[in-house]
Amino acid sequence: MRLKNRHAVLALAIAAITCSVAPTTAFAAKNNAPAVDIPYQQFTLPNGLRVIVHEDHKAPIVAVNIWYHVGSLNEPAGRTGFAHLFEHLMFNGSENHPGDYFPPFEQAGATGQNGTTNTDRTNYFENVPTTALDMALWMESDRMGHLLGAIDQGVLDEQRGVVQNEKRQGENQPYGQVWNVMTKTMYPKGHPYHHTVIGSMSDLDAASLDDVKTWFRTWYGPNNAVLVLAGDIDLATAKQKVARYFGDIPASPTMAVVKPDPAPLKESGRTVLQDKVPQVRMMRVWNVAQTGTRDSDMLDLFAQVLGGSASSRLDRRLVYQDKLVDSVSVSNDASQLSGNFIVTAMVKQGVDPKKVEAVIDEELQKLLREGPNADEMSRARTTFTAGFIRGIERIGGFGGKADALASCTIYTGNPGCFRTSIANVQGASAADVAKAANAWLKKPSHVFVIEPGARKALAEDPTVKPAPFVVPKVDPKYKTIASDVDRKTGVPKVDSFPTLTFPTMQRGTLDNGTTVILAERHEIPVVQMNYLFNGGYSSDSGGKLGAASFAMGMLREGAGTRDALTFKSAAEALGAQLGSSAGLDGSSATLSALTSNLDASVDLFADMLRKPTFNPSDIDRVKATRIAGIRQEKAQPTTSALRVLPPLLYGEGHPYAMPLTGSGTEASVATISRDDLDAYRRAWVRPEGATLVVVGDTTMAKLLPVLNRHLGDWKGDGVAPKAVNLPTVALPSKPRVFLIDQPGAVQANIIAAELVPSTRDAGAVKLSMANDILGGVFSSRLNMNLREAKHWSYGARSMTVDAQGQRPWLAMAPVQIDKTAESIAEARREISEYATGKHPASQDEVTKVVNNELRGQPGAYETAGAVLGTMTGIVRYGRPDNWIQVRNAQIANLTPAQVAEAIKTIDPNALTWVVVGDLSKIEAPVRALNLGEVTVIDAGGKAAVGKK
Incomplete structure (x- = not known):
């Protein structure tokens, strides 16, 4: 009888939940780019939990993504690092599920499970089979409503130690100290962004169990959270299940939202750090507009034009023309209170960083005066839209649909704020972009220079006693609803699981002899392909180490009638991504194209394969950059070990006895000539015996004519080399x-x-x-x-x-x-x-x-890229087309x-x-x-x- 009554109360509560349906207006980009949207519906529980629902039934999985509106900006002096510490603590068990949170998810086949903390929010997310949704919601609700009893001194000490090692790991990387210095420099003491997200070891060491529990009671209630469910779910199911698992959790206090404070610098400055690094890294930083503003969207476009792509202003000048840097990039990183506009340059050895700074400022001031031209605006818009399309192929994970909806809700209160940003970008004029950039980038900036030298340990600020704090009372407007969940019985069992439906692998043959394997995926208007060739790092054996990787990389540096910059600009204009690389046993060339631009993109792809220019000046430029990259590998702890490991394992003379990165050595790369690069291309990049793996929004009937039009008459030069002989190596007799x-x-x-x-x-x-x-x-x-x-x-x-x-x-x-x-x-x-x-x-x-x-x-194969990866393995290792079934x-x-x-x-x-x-x-x-x-x-x- 009680059970029936509780079900009735629950049903009435669900019916009372407010619900709204968002309009599904799709925004079409200019230049005939595809429409972009994430339709959603939403409701709010009486306890304040806001729920966003997006239906996507392409796979039997649901993305569960919960964001708490608390980050390092909410930490008072003396308690830095608490938000990030809690991210870890909340993975360590709850009152009704003692122990780590991962095992039930692993047993259910969850994918993409993680949690992150930034200045403004903490989030937890996973993709689960549809049949495991009850388990996931039980787990997330148990740590929201039933955590504190599971946190004791041992748990606190354990996760505090893990966090401190995470901090050490970040600072131990080359250039790793700069981020700590940057936050303190860019924001004045007292500003919420003055300290890093990971916080101070002194503060973490000083944290008591009571401090930690008070922090949880203050911030982790349902009224301070947004739950997004995206995937194989509908609104009615979401309302019933969310109310059942979360409805009885009491609200937490309503804490004041910190007001935006970009805190522009009062004066420009310069900081120089020494580190065990092979070359100077220079970073120029401005504090700019916060996320959710039109100015921030305009600064995204300005960053793209200034230094966001290979054809940008700074790349043209510093990388290609003056050859002063090995790389340069520009980003606009917007957060809740402020944004950081950052120009980063890796200065070539022997170049005065101030000379690089002068060129950066010259190009910046010119762009501020003149604004972007029409071509730059078009490419920037297309790049923005294409990136968004590729990101939302995923329902969950970093940057997927659930992430976009949750981020918009937390930062702006509007789950569809991405529509505003898309409209802002597509409707922006060059004058709009220049106006916003002038408003922010004519303000003072700070330059950080990390130069080779003896690293000095950063001093930890001593912890201070926090100001007294009493948890405020909860707003009486928030109510709970009865639940029939008996948490003492533990995590709900998952008794059935969806099976994987791997797409059919269709086969065809190009006129040039290449085998084509296609798997259709029509969820987003994108086609991905991977042209698989033999060769690879092992073919360098007996010759010049790094030649395979160098040669494949050079395919992207100009082809046909286009020089390097024109080639890359053409790809950006199409929203296409072209790549070429070598691996241990082979090489490959990749294309990701918008379906609407497939023919033109394949045309560019064909030029890359058939007519690379191998311009001597580009070879010299790339060679210098590759040598600098090798020096960076040696400076980074993990890659330095991976460089020396293969020769130790295989012994000198073995085809695999080379740096595992395939980059070669400084000495070997320095001797590689144009003839060496072209010889590799002619020997190994050839259509006969190759396989082109394709996944995406097309059919074999549509695909083959396009491929044959641009690649059908391609023929390899001479006779293909024999496969590399790989002798067996005896294991060492002792460690x-x-x-x-x-x-x-x-x-x-x-x-x-x-x-x-x-x-x-x-x-x-x-x-x-x-x-x-x-x-x-x-x-x-x-x-x-x-x-x-x-x-x-x-x-x-x-x-x-x-x-x-x-x-x-x-x-x-x-x-x-x-x-x-x-x-x-x-x-x-x-x-x-x-x-x-x-x-x-x-x-x-x-x-x-x-x-x-x-x-x-089912979750692992959500994306076309994952399907492409498995199909590539099937080809590389001679597996049958039903390999998934055989392996399973x-x-x-x-x-x-x-x-x-x-x-x-x-x-x-x-x-x-x-x-x-x-x-x-x-x-x-x-x-x-x-x-x-x-x-x-x-x-x-x-x-x-x-x-x-």
């Missing part, structure tokens, strides 16, 4: 340790590696699943140990790198510097006990990774015994360890582990002089 010095580092980057069989190997699927248990998912053994249990790392993981021959298996973890040896010991123990069978996979662990993989596939059958039948056999592939006594960190702090403790022979090497992989 080895290689150390790379990174003076001043606050973290050490640890990699353990070993060679395993090819991606083509019959046991590859089972090894992949076995690896998931060790380090392939969030709840893996390595991550739960080093991050969650020990909180020595922000994250630990393991993976394999795809290859036709033996391939690297890697376990990786950045850890706090004073726990380097301890972390290596724990990682070694986890790997050894698992691989030797001392701690074999349990049935629960196997079930977890199997369910996560199979049940997550292996996974579905996986047993602990099979996992135990598969993980034996990893021999703990054959591991190669590479550790990058400050050797003055880590060398002695690492040597004391007696893990194996220890060798100190430099960033080029050579033994350091006088060190072993």
Whole structure:
């Protein structure tokens, strides 16, 4: 009887919920670009929770995206970092679900699960199978309404440690210190943006359990949140389920919204920092208009014209004409109170940064005076619209439809504010853009210069005692509604799951002999294609390392009658994205085209493949940039390790014994000539035996004539080379340790590696699943140990790198510097006990990774890009067209015994360890582990002089 009464109360409450339907006016871009819109409906619960619903039934998944209107701007002095700390705490369990939040989602096949914090808001999001929506809403509502009882001192200390390692990880990167300095410089003390989102370690250390709970009671109520449900759902279902799970949660106080305060600088300034970096980075920053304003939209367009693309004013002048920088970019980053307009330039070695600054100012002032021309405005509008279209292919995740709706609601109160921005952009005149830019960019700015030198640790501000705070009373207008959910029974079980429907792979053949494979996807008006060729990094063996990557990159630097800038401008005008790159065993050329511009885009794509100019001056320019990029790789901890690792694993002379990035060495790239680049193109970029994989808004009947018109008569030069011979390498007989010095580092980057069989190997699927248990998912053994249990790392993981021959298996973890040896010991123990069978996979662990993989596939294949990636793998590794079904059958039948056999592939006594960190702090403790022979090497992989 009680149950019936509670259902009746709930039904009446749902009927009383306010509801409005948003108009579905679509905004068409100029130049015949496709219409853009995200239709939505909305309602509000009596407790103040605002809910936005968008229907998209292309896949049986729902994006659940909840935004709390609290960020670092709400933190008082002495409590910086609280909003971000709470993002972590809310993943650590609730009163009715103790323990980490990830396992139920992993079991249900959730994809894209994450949470983020910025200056203005905190959000949590995941895509779940439609059948798992009740579980997801239960989980999100439980941490909203039932969190505090689950937070004790141990949980606080654990997540505080994780956050502090995240902070160290950011600051440990080259140029990483500048962001902390920038926030303090750009905004005066007392401004909500004066401190970083991650906050002060001193404040985090000073935080008490009572402080943390008071923070939660103040900000995390339903009336301070927006919930977006997008995907395979309708309004009636959303109203019923949201009311049931969230309706009984009491509101929190109504806190005052901080008013916008762009805080333009009173005077211009300059700050110089030293860091262990290979070249100067210069950043010029203005405080400008906040998000949701027309001026901010106009500044987006101005940024695009000034330095937002390869054909922008600053790129033309600094990269192509004067050749003073290796790269330059401009962004307009708008937030709730203010925006930052940022010009960033990577200054070439030997160039005076002030000379670069002078050119930037000259081009800026010219654009402010004259405004953009008609072509620049057209390209900027098209780029803006095409980017939005590509972003909203996804229902959830970063930048998807749910994100757009939630962001608009939080920042402007209008879920459809994106329509206003689109209309602003499409209706803007050059005069409008110039007017807004003049209003903001003639104000003072600040220049930050990071130059090579000895890094100095940033001093932490001492914590201060916060002002007394009493949680205000809740507005009596907010009411709760009864719920029939018995939370003591735990998380709702998910008993059924949708199955994946992988699109049919249609096959055709071009007149030039290329095989075409098409999967139709008509959700957005975009066609994506990937032309697959042989060659790749391995073909550099015996020649000049980096030639394959260099040659493929040069295809985009001018083709046919167009020079580099004209070629890139033509692509931008079409809203097309063209790419070309090399991998370990092959190379590829990619095109993403708006359906309406497919023919013209393929025409440009064909020129890129058939008629690259390889202009000598462009080769010299790109060569200098690639050499600078290699120096940057050496300065970055992870890539410095990945550069030296393959030669250690494969031995000198093996085709794979080169930097894993494929960039080559400074010496080898310096010797690469035009003839070398053209020789690679003629040998490997050829239609015979190639495959063109296509996914998107077209049919084979429409596609083949377009492709044949531009590519049908293309023929390769001469005889195609034979495939690269890949000899088998014996594993080392004992572990080895290689150390790379990174003076001043606050973290050490640890990699353990070993060679395993090819991606083509019959046991590859089972090894992949076995690896998931060790380090392939969030709840893996390595991550739960080093991050969650020990909180020595922000994250630990393991993976394999795809290859036709033996391939690297890697376990990786950045850890706090004073726990380097301890972390290596724990990682070694986890790997050894698992691989030797001392701690074999349990049935629960196997079930977890199997369910996560199979049940997550409808969400994993939401986008055309994901489908394209799998089809590319099918071609590269000779798999059958029904590979998804073949692979899934292996996974579905996986047993602990099979996992135990598969993980034996990893021999703990054959591991190669590479550790990058400050050797003055880590060398002695690492040597004391007696893990194996220890060798100190430099960033080029050579033994350091006088060190072993």
